[in-house]
Amino acid sequence: MLGQDLAxxxxxxxxxxxxxxxxxxxxxxxxxxxxIASRSPDVVIHAAAFTAVDDCEQKPELAxxxxxxxxxxxxxxxxxxxxxxxxxxxxxxxxxxxDSPYVETDDPSPINTYGKSKLQGENYLxxxxxxxxxxxxxxxxxxxxxxxxxxxxxxxxxxxxxxxDDQVGAPTYTVDAAEKIEQIVESGAPGIYHVTNxxxxxxxxxxxxxLAQAGLGxxxxxxxxxxxxxxxxxxxxxxxLANARLAASAMGLxxxxxxxxxxxxxxxxxx
Numbered sequence: 715m716l717g718q719d720l721a722x723x724x725x726x727x728x729x730x731x732x733x734x735x736x737x738x739x740x741x742x743x744x745x746x747x748x749x750i751a752s753r754s755p756d757v758v759i760h761a762a763a764f765t766a767v768d769d770c771e772q773k774p775e776l777a778x779x780x781x782x783x784x785x786x787x788x789x790x791x792x793x794x795x796x797x798x799x800x801x802x803x804x805x806x807x808x809x810x811x812x813d814s815p816y817v818e819t820d821d822p823s824p825i826n827t828y829g830k831s832k833l834q835g836e837n838y839l840x841x842x843x844x845x846x847x848x849x850x851x852x853x854x855x856x857x858x859x860x861x862x863x864x865x866x867x868x869x870x871x872x873x874x875x876x877x878x879d880d881q882v883g884a885p886t887y888t889v890d891a892a893e894k895i896e897q898i899v900e901s902g903a904p905g906i907y908h909v910t911n912x913x914x915x916x917x918x919x920x921x922x923x924x925l926a927q928a929g930l931g932x933x934x935x936x937x938x939x940x941x942x943x944x945x946x947x948x949x950x951x952x953x954x955l956a957n958a959r960l961a962a963s964a965m966g967l968x969x970x971x972x973x974x975x976x977x978x979x980x981x982x983x984x985x
Contacts, residue, residue: 715858716802716850716888717761723892731755735762740784743791750791757899759800760788763832767806770828771947777831785835789842798844800899805851805883805910807833810950815914817958818849818906826947847906848895851953852920855888856981861917863982865924869933879918879937883953884910887974897965908955911971923972927979 721732731753738749740762750758763781764770770777785801792799806829807822824830839845854860868875886909894909915923918937925933940949957967968974 715855715860716853716891717759718857719855719888719892720759720761720895723889724896727896740787741779743787746784746787747791747794750788750797751795754795755797757798757800758788758792759802759895759899760785761802763802765828767826767828767949768946770831771826774827774831777827778834781828781831782834782838786838789838789845792845793842798846798899798904799839799842800846800848800895801835801839803836803847803849804829804832805849805953805955806950807836807849808950808953810881810952812952815954815956816908816952817956818908819958825950828947829950844904846898846904848898849906849908849955850886850891851910851955852883852885853888853891854885854975854978856978857888861885861920862924862975862978865921866928866930866982869925869928869930872933875921875933875935876938876943877918877921877935878940878943878949879916880939881949881951881953882914882916884912884914884955885920885971885975886910886968887971887978889977890968890974894960894965894968901963901965903963905959907959908957909960909968910955910957911968911974912957913970913972914954915971920971923975927972927976 721730724730738745764777807824808816809823809825822833824833854862891909925931
């Protein structure tokens with residue numbers, strides 16, 4: 715989802731060369747090295763991942779192979795040709811116990827396999843000089859499966875919506891994130907960045923806003939606890955990311971998530 719928006723956005727100002735699994739499976743170190751070396755990039759943005767959180771919990775070896783080992787393969791390939799690398803990471807590297815938003819310098823402590831595998835990827839990247847780690851959260855966008863599309867589909871089918879109300883985070887529009895990632899790379903300043911739309915909400919409040927903006931406010935919606943939902947993977951209760959490095963730079967912050975949702979819905983095709 716984010717990778718496709720990055721490819722589209724970057725193509726306007728740069729030579730963007732999107733690579734999919736058919737070009738190189740990131741778990742195959744030789745194929746990755748060959749695919750990257752043959753294209754001689756200045757920067758590699760690594761957006762590929764196993765992102766299904768509950769599936770990662772049930773397939774931990776695969777999660778570590780893809781998110782950890784795959785990132786190592788990309789990092790090694792970049793190191794071999796002197797390319798800089800951007801690694802797309804996640805709010806789930808944190809345990810959610812902090813009572814305020816996480817800043818870039820906070821120590822990660824993931825509580826599920828997905829978060830652990832993504833942190834492993836971060837650790838592999840730290841050996842590269844002049845690299846970037848960009849943590850995002852609660853992504854939605856026009857080119858992939860996401861929470862907004864799921865809520866709209868279920869509401870239009872007349873389903874009862876029971877949504878978790880004890881996890882908070884920042885819904886983030888992939889179109890906005892892609893633009894900001896381009897700015898970060900063009901700034902040349904490496905390191906860790908948090909990139910989210912501004913503000914935060916629970917999944918329940920996010921669903922309520924989706925329905926309201928889509929004119930479906932009458933759809934049946936009720937809150938449920940994470941414990942009652944009973945998903946295989948634990949989730950951090952606090953996924954808020956403070957965009958401290960962006961705030962301290964001249965690049966500025968992303969718009970509020972409610973505004974991002976409005977712009978997304980204007981692009982979303984009718985059911």
